Amino acid sequence: MDKIIEAQPVSVLRQGTRRAAGQHFTIELNETVKLAWPMVLTQLAQVAMMTTDLAFIGHIGPEALAAAALAVTLYLVSFTFGAGLLAPIAPLAAQAYGVGNLLVQRALCTGLWAALLLSFPIIAFAFRGEQILLAFGQAPDVARLAHQYLFGLAMPALWLQAIRNFMGAVGRSRSCGSHWP
Template identity: 70%
Template sequence: MRKVAMMTADLAFIGPEALAAAALAVTLYLVSFTVGAGLVAPIAPLAAQSYGAGNLAMVQRALRTGLWTALLRSFPIMAFASRGEQILLAIGQAQTLRGSLSNICSDWPCGVVPALWLQAIRNFMVSVNRPEPISWITLAAIPLNAVLVYLLVYGKFGLPRLELFGAVLASTLVNCAMFLRFVVCHNASSFP
């Protein structure tokens, strides 16, 4: 839900040609991201089983393994997404959007690592019975993303007008901030 809400905000503030290119690129990105998210999903049962058994070392190990998996899985996703324009053109999509597709397909991969790390730590926190921080951080991040997208796409309050790259940058910054906030919640809490 968080990913859909953030991408909706990204798409709401960009122009019509950029919107068409972004919609195609987002579809390609979501397919590859879903595969990556599926690979970090085992964190939840592994950490939950260890947490229930009182094996705190294995709980931490499940998280570390998930974060490494997310990082390593992000490289093929970034490579796939960076070739998004060629893939979409090869299947007959968007000949008229060639320039816009090139921009978004080269910019979007920069947000893969924080997005997958965020997914990994979310799975972990749910497995150790701490879903509240996830809910509150996500609820705060969605409007923050919308405001940042607006500011960076249109260059408001003295910020540079970045157009489509502004939407990508805003989402990446918000994902990084959310991940860091989750890390702080993890370190400050009583669970392992």
């Protein structure tokens, strides 16, 4: 066999290596697309919901639209902090899943409890939303409307983030109701 390899020109050997690398890349790309496609659809659905929400709020009037924009901006500060603290769910779940450990589901439960606990300071932050916006010089009517809008955002968004981190980590981004391997 060594004689066959030696008899072939180096360019032929490089082509075979490139072909194998190309096939490996194609396989990896296909697997990544299979995993990412449901996440892409979820993200697009969220954008569609936000667009619809803004379209309806925009018909109410400019003050309501400004209030929604301020509320979401104020909320994103706390949500980004909470999502950062929930990020370790993915590597912990992926590691446990990779070795077949039963702690996979514990990673999700811990993430959901963490999301619940993180929601309390965010809710407390939302209780002070009007005062915070007034301190930043916003109009009182807009600050009051934004304050009302903040209450629907706190806990559900962090729970969804915890579940999304977990499902992506175990390769089950299709649906939460799928069976475990």
